Amino acid sequence: MPDTDVDSARATARRFLSRYMGLRNYRRTLERHGFTAADLDGGVTDPAVDALAPHGTPLELAAAVRGHHDAGADHVCVQFLPATADPVDALTALARELGLDSGSAGSTA
Numbered sequence: 001m002p003d004t005d006v007d008s009a010r011a012t013a014r015r016f017l018s019r020y021m022g023l024r025n026y027r028r029t030l031e032r033h034g035f036t037a038a039d040l041d042g043g044v045t046d047p048a049v050d051a052l053a054p055h056g057t058p059l060e061l062a063a064a065v066r067g068h069h070d071a072g073a074d075h076v077c078v079q080f081l082p083a084t085a086d087p088v089d090a091l092t093a094l095a096r097e098l099g100l101d102s103g104s105a106g107s108t109a
Helices: 006-021 024-032 037-043 046-052 058-070 088-097
Strands: none
Touching (some): 024 037, 037 046
């Protein structure tokens, strides 16, 4: 489920991102997208974690997905953390906020 506790969400995201921070190809890609070594070293800064692994309510997560579309993305991959939890309920809530399910109360993406 989406984590609305900022400290908990950031800790989970940092654990997930830590494996990628040591991989040069991921680092180069992130740096090409505007992140600096200072953003990514030493556990990833709070603003970088928030940008790379948005957290919050389904409404807040839908805004993050829309932000990618607004920036020109033609698709957005969503993965809920921790990956060990069943994501169906969280994905359903996000789809509802994005207007991607029938009978949705959310707006369209």
